[in-house]
Each structure stands twice: as structure tokens, then as C-alpha cells.
Amino acid sequence: MATEPSAEASQRAVENLAAKLRRRQIVGSRETALETVLVLRQVISKARFSNIDQLVETIRSVGRKLVDAQPKEYTVGNTVRKVDDGPPTSKPTFSIAKFVSQGQPRKQATPQKISHEARGTLKENNPDDPDAFARTLKPVLMEAIQDVFDELETVYDNISKNAKDHIHSDEIILTIGKSNTVAAFLKSAAPYRKYTVIVAETAPSNSGHEMAEILSSAGISTVLVPDSSIYALMSRINKVILGAHAILANGGMFAITGSLLAAAAARAHSTPVVVCAGQFKLTPQWNLYHEYGALDFGDPSSVLGFEEGDLVDKVDVINPFYDYVRPEMVDAYITNDGDHPPSSVYRLIKEAYDDEDYEL
């Protein structure tokens, strides 16, 4: 199987993406999710399998490889899980898609039954025509992948369709860093409401500058402020809207550095904190242990320049990309699948992924 040229090509595509992830040539959760879908599609279209276990093993091994390459880009794993878990539809293909999703035959009673059904109809491991199984299954799988892909494509629209229900006229909203989701959300409310956005510049990446530009070019009245004034301004702010890097099963989230600062200040003033994020960011992991190790740390040069030779030897500088924001600091998650409080994130995750797939 590995010797065939087509398999080799898809193998190379996987390695390519893994290398890019490792070298941080692809960053950003949506970007990585999209790349993962594309690679998975390629892998599945080329893969040859005569029974379901082989296929699932193929998908999983690819997933493992990608996740190992960059364990901190959670959406890679999420996407693999999702592909593994084709979205439920009411068509007759449902059972097969669901079956594939389950990975190995389940121990529970109901799925087991389905898999038996599938076995019956599909004639797995047919010695006369080993490809027959693949032929029947592939279009279904492709459809499932396309669905995941479409979801990623339309995620911004779906999140922001209710924006005007969350943002009211004359409100002052604080956001931080550059998040495409938040930008789309705020922009979609702009035609209906007149409100002000305060953007913290989000040192050391200063991505807030970019965000402020995007918002003001969309005609929203925007104020760019240094991070240090977040607390001072908080008393005037009606709502804090943040982006997320990943939403964890306990309802907490990883978000750009400075989010914790903003959330803590908001909490002190009892200002609501709302997080906009696509469903693909839901991660079936808990952040109970290794709170620090789960974060991602960049190189310190944006905090302390390398040219400050004297200091470099004497101080340890850390430059975390993300903050961990605890669930009690978030009031609501706005996803493309409706709005949810942090306490029900675990339910969403249970719906989105299969238990079996938590560990890739």
C-alpha cells in the first residue's frame, strides 16, 4: 500500500503539513483546520482499504502524525476527529457515516448493531472485489469531509448572524488582539447598531493595531488603547468580546495573551465576557493539569530584543502566545451552533465528537 505512487503522494502531503505545522509556517486555528481537511481529503481519496478498520486506522495515523507535529494547535486534532465523525444526516448513508465515525466497533450495544447492519450490506473484505467496499464508501466519506469543509468556510457568517442581538446601540465594547471571528462578528452588527469598540493593542504582538484598522475601515468607531489602560477603562465598558484559540471541555479556553487580563478586569467590574468561536475550536481536553505546559511559548525577542545583549544573560523572559481563561471568567460562548454558557460546553463536545476519538 505504501509503495503505490498515489499513497506516496498523500504520504508526502501529510509530511508536508506536519513539517509546516512544526515549523509554525501555518498558524491560526482556522487556517490549520482548513489545511487538515484538505490533507485528509487527499489521503482518503487515495487510500485503498478493504474494510472499515483499515480506513479508520489510516485516518487516525494521519491524525496522530499531525497532532504530534503540533500538539498546541488543537484544531488539527479536532478536525481529524470531526472527519472521523461525519455529521449526522437523515439520509440512508447515515449509518455508514456514523459507523466510520465510531472508529473501532463500539462496545456499546446500539452502534454495534449498526455496524452489523453495515457489515451485512457492504460485504466487507470481499475477496472477489477488494475495492468494492472502498468504492461504495468513498463518496459518502467525501461528502462528510465536504460538510466539515463547508462548516469551516461558513463559520464566520454563522457566528455573526446573531450579532445584532448581542450588541446594542451606544454600547462600548472592549476586544483584544486580532481575531477574524470577532472582527466578522462586530462588522456584521455595524449596519444595525451604532456602537464603539475599544481595542487593546495586545503587546507584544501588537495585533490590536491590525484589528483596529479592520474595524475602523468597516465604519465602526474604534479606539486603540494600550493594554495598561484596560482596567481603568473597564468601568465604562458594557461588554468584553474575545476570540478563542481553543475551547476546552471544562468551559475554559485558550486565547491570545492578554485575554486573561481583560477577563479578570471585566470580572472585577462585573462586565460580561462573551467569546466568539467556531465549533471547530471545541476541544475534548481538560486543562486540569499542566496548566502552564499546555500553553505555547514563543521566542522572547518581541519582549526583549536580542540586541540587548547585556540583559539577555541576566533575565529570563517568557513570551506566551496564549492565556488560559478559566470557565468562571467567561459568561457565554457564541458559536456557529448557537450561544452556550461555559457549563454546557461539555455537552457540545459530546455531540460533536465520539468518545472513542478523544484519544487519537
Added chain:
Amino acid sequence: MAPKSSAVAKERLEVNEEEVLQAVVLADSFNKRFAPLTRHKPRCLLPICNAPLLDWTFESLALAGVQEIFVICRSHAELVKAAIKNSKWSKPSTGLKIVPIVTAKETFSPGDAMRDIYTHGIITSDFVLVTGDLVSNIRIDEVVRVHKERRKTNKDSIMTMVVKESGAHHRTRSRGDSAVFVLDPKTSECLHYEPVTGYPPKKYASIPREILAEHPEVDIRNDLIDCSIDVCSVDVPSLFQDNFDYGDIRRDFVHGILTSDLLMKNIYCYIAKNGYAARVKDTKSYDSISKDILSRWTFPLVPDDNHPGHSYEHLRGNKYIAADGSVVLSRTCKVGNQTLIGSKSQIADNAQIVASVLGQRCVIGAGSVVRHSYLFDGVVVGPNCVVEHSIIGAGAQIKEASRVERGCLIADKVIIGPGARMEPFQKLLKKCQDGRAEGEEEEEEEGEEEEANEDEDDEADDEDDSDEEDESEGEDSDSDYGEVEDNQDPAALKKLGPESNAIIWPEPKIDEDEDIDEVEHPNNQRLMRIGDDASDLELSDPGSVTSSESESEPESDAEDEDWLGGSSLASSSTSLPLSAPSNLVAQADSAALSEFQHEVTQSLDRAFTEGHSVDNAAVELKTLRMASNVPLRMVREAVVAAIASRIKIVEGGGLPQRQEIAAMVSRWGRLIDKIGGVDAVETIEILQEYCASSDRLPFFGQILAALYQEDIVEEEDIRNWHKKPSAQGDGVKPLASQENFQKCWTIGAHMIKQFDEQESEEESEEDEDEEDSSGVKNAKSAQQPGPVKATPQASLEVHDSEEDEDDDDDDDDEAEEEGE
């Protein structure tokens, strides 16, 4: 499945459109700074943060999108080859093609290696040249892009060096082997390169005058880390081939190219704003680069993320513990910041590990302290030991209650102790046991201990006694080694403990007679040693330098740094060597000058009478200039004077005179620009000067016009010259010549006017007779000392313009003249 096929097509497109980027890795260091660690293993296979240096280098190159890598190996070539073969980089899926090339043992310098590359003929396009001990996350592809862009406009830009701004006191910047870069801040061309050694401290950097003359703005920098990443064009190996004495890439090649007048090649610097790059040149940089990796300057090349080989978990305080959960940390042990602990290591009770790197399967005994040290795989440190600022090779054993002082290097499989006391900066090597006593196979570590144990010497028996230390092993192939072993000091060996199997690697001797490379000078090397800093010189290192030296060194170092960093006014003012000996220098200079002028005249005479080609004459002049070390301007003066003075004065002037001038200028004019630099404004100045002080004054305009015709001066240059105050004769001493200057200036003014009008009016070609009349007029004016007329030229079509501009006046004059 249309999207799928398009994705495939896209992929294919990507593969095709990039042309293959080649890289050459010099996997040999050509020095012995890591001895004796490098006795059985090349430096590029030493681990830094538990991955071989070569892997870091490949990772850096892969990050930059390099597709084809040639690895030049010399010492331990077999090991390097095997390492490449076994590494993940040789799998097809990485998209890298790695070709090891073994060069002859006679390759003693990077220069030799480059010549070897040339003879192999493997380089087809611009390539990246790095050393096998590079740690970098710089986007080299960006540098390559910039380099190629530059090559499009200037074929002579042969190399781009990557440097990194660091500040004068950065830990990663080598104090023993740095450099002063003179850069043009606009183009970032490297104008001059001056190597700097830490000891003896270098106080002066001499910069050729031409550089300051030719470039209005220069940066003189001593705060750059030389990353030794060079993007070279194909010419570079062949330049090495042509200059067989080039050894070091920086000190010989770069310096040589930049100071050479014959080659006329340009080298550029790329000052990396983002990213990290440094080279493990010595044990000190090994230390600092390890720390840089641990403090994540090399991100994304960090142990928990993109580490070549293993995976680590990153804990608060930049601690990295192997992620597979095989590390055993006792409850009471202390693991300090900036520490990396490899898999299957064990730290016993009350042991302390601070700012150190532990390889795989290391064992640290109870109550031991390891500080700022680097322990390779399988090192066993017994209870109650202290290890500081040292590097300890794979499989070494330090038995209980031993003390390893700062700066020690302990080679693979050495055993010391119990109770060993090592002197600071001692280097230990395992004694050779040929075929005796070892039968028992080593610990389970052995299997993974890379290639080192394939060497002919075997593991020593632990039960060996100290008295065996003195036995010399006759049949060791390495004569060095035999000598070392013969000259052991029994007293010193005694201190290494009863179970030791070590011998002491001697400090390199300071042989005054030998012509030793400055950089390799032992005192300079001290600045490159791990754990050796100037402040503790007197305290910790009485052994290797005499006391006076060790006392004077810190001072001079400080001074050196001050001067080079430009932070101390006092030292920089004293360091300008101009004031005191200037008289003597001036005398010597004037003698040299007169001799030069004499030589130049002779050489030009020969050229003119014997009709040499312009190129030959130019080469002769260049050689002369270098021999007597005079500024370019003088050569130019001589050439201009020679040309002008050789113009025959044709009686009656007119057309024949002009033809004479044109012939002369077209034959020899190009010489002016061939002598080593093009500066047309200066040429005009010189011409003016010459004409003003000789009988060629009337020809100034015509010569200038002829030069313009030959494209030796451009319109722009004439304008620029004209704007200069000196062009009007300001500051010229004799009044008479000042007048002449003025005249020349007026001629220039006329010419510029003509240019202006030509531009504005776009006139049609004019007829011949116009030229005639103007020629006549000129000849006449030449005879008259009176007001000098505008000098119209055939090409400039002056007639109309003259009429336009000062019709009456000119006509009157003309009439007057003709009347006479």
C-alpha cells in the same frame, strides 16, 4: 472529485516552480576547540540540547526550504555519513536530498573545502554555505531572495553574509573571534571587514580611505554576531580556486575580496531583524547557544516543540523534562530554571540540577550538584559530587564525592573518582587499553551510544588501578595521543581518584617560534572557553597563563571592548593615531608620492608611445597604486593630465583640433574609469584643475565635450560638478589660477545651459557648417586670453541655443572675433 485533482495539480506546480536551492554544509570545524570530546566523534555530531548539531543544521536548512544539501566531511567522515544515513532527514518524505562528500585529509581549512567543492563541480546556482554546527531559525530563503534580486542588477555581488545585531556584550557573541563590519547603511554592502581577536586585544581597526571618500555614510559596527550563513553565487568556489592561499572564509576570503582592487566584487550583509542564528564555534558558544535554545530564542526550534529527535514537556521556568514520563525525579531533588532532562534519567534525593542539560539515561546521585553543565547521554554522577560549567561526554562516570571544577571537558567513557579533584579547565581523555582487560560488555547504554564505541579502543575495566595510568600504549595509531600519554604527570593523575581511567589532555603549548594563528592563540582561546570569564581570571585560572598576563588581560579586554563599542571617550580619543607621528608619516608619504608620480608618468608614457590596450594600461596603474598605496584620486589626476597634455595643439585650431581631441579621448578616455573606480565628478574637477594650471586651458570645454561624447561623464555629473563651490575656484591659492578656474566654470555653465535648452526644445540635427564656424570661433578664443566663449560641440547643436539664449551678445562677439 475535481477539488482533489486541483489540489494535486497545485502541489505539483509548487514543486516545479521553485528551482532547487542548494546548500553546502562544512561538517568539519578545522580546529580543536572541543578536544578531547571530538577525539572519536566530529564536532557536528556532538549533541546540543540532546540532538546532534548536524540535525539542528539540517533543521535550519529545511526550515529555509533548501532541497539539496552537500555535506563536506573530513575527520570521522564515516561517522558523519552513517549519522546522515540513519537520520530522519534521509527519508524520502522530508524532501531533502543529502549528499555527503568526503574530502581528503589534506583539507586543512574551509578554503580547501571550497576548492574541493569547485573541483567536484556540484554547484549549479546560488547556494547557501553554512557550517555543520549552526543553530538557526532565520528565514534563509528570504536572504536568498534578496541576494538573487541584487544579482539581477549587479553581477559582481557574489555573496551575502547573514549577521545578527546583538549588542557588544551578548553572551552568544564571541569575544575571541569577532569582527568589525563597515557597512553602507543604504545598500547594506559590506565595504570592509576587519577580524577582531580578543587577545591580544585589538585596539585599532584600519579602514581604507577610499571607503570614506566614496561613501558619504558608513556604519562601522562591532556589535554583530556573524551567523556564518553565507549565500554565495557560483563564482565563490572558483574565486577560492583562483586564490589558493585563502583559508578562512571570513579572515581571508571576505577580507581579501573587499581589499582587492583587481577583483571588483561586492559582498553584502544581511542584518537579520527577526530570527536567531549562531554557530557553535567553541565551548563558550556551546554554553550560550544551549542557553539560548532553552530560553526559546530559537523558537520554533525548541525542545518542546520542533526539537530534532525527542519531545519534551515545557514547565514553568523553562524546564524541559522528557515527555515520555520515563524521567525519575526524586521527591527532594531540585531542578532549577533553564534545565533540560533527557528520557530515562534519574535524579536522586537532594540532588540539584541548575541551568544544565542532561542527556538520556543520566544518573545523578544523592546530594550531587550539577550547575551550568552539559552531560551527554549515559553520564553517571555519583553521590555528593559537584559539577560546574563543564561538558561531560557520553558514558562518563564521576564517582562519589568528586569535584569537577569550571571549564572541564571530559571525554566519552572517562571514569574519575572516587574523591577526584579536577583542576579548572582540565581536559580528560580515556586512556587507551589495547585489547586487554575489557571483555565485559558495558552497561545497557552502550547500544545507543551512537558510533563512538565503534572505535578501536574498548571500554576500560573499572578495576584498573591508578598505577596503570602511567603505562604508555605503544600501538596507538594517533601519534598525538601517544605523546600525550607519555607525558602524563603522575601527581596530577593521582588527583583523579583511584578508579580513574583518564589521562590529561594537555593545554596547547604556546610556541613562540611557530607562526600561530591569532585566533587560535591560547590566550585568545581562553575567551572562547566554557565557564571562563574575564572577571574571574585571576581567581580561577592561575595555571594556564602567567600572573602578569592574567592580571593585565581583564583590563585590556575592557579597554578593547570600550574602544570597539565606542562607549569610552577617553580611549577612543587616544586611539586616533594621527597626531604624534604625523610629521614622520608625512615625510615618508611625500617621498612615496613623488616616486609614485614618477612611476605613473613613465608607465603612461610607455602606454601612449607603445600603444598598449586600455585594459593593460589600467592593470599596470592599479598595481602601481597598490604598490605605493596612494589614493585613487592621484592616479586619476595622473591619467587626466597625461591625456590632456598629449593632445597635440593644432595650429589654427578649428575642426582639426577638435578631431585631435576627440581621437585622443576616444582612444584613452576609458582609462579614466578603468583605474579602479568611477567618479565622473572628480574627473571633471581634475580636468579643470589641470587645465587651469597649464596651457591647455582653452581645451577644457572641448575635452569635456569629448568626454561627454564618450560617455565618460554624463550630463548629471557636469551639473553636480558645476554646483560644487570648488568648481568656481573657491579656495584656490594663486589668483591667476583662480581666474582660470572661473573660466572653466563658465564654460561648464554654458554647457549646462545647452543641456537645458536641448531638453526643453528638442531640436533637430544641425548642419556641418555650423560646426565649422563654431570651431573657428573656438580656436580664436583660444588664442585670446579674453573672455572664454561657450564651446559648442557637434553633438550638442549649439547654434540655435546660443542664438536663443544670448543672441546679441554672442553674435557681437563672433563678429568681433571674425573681424580681427
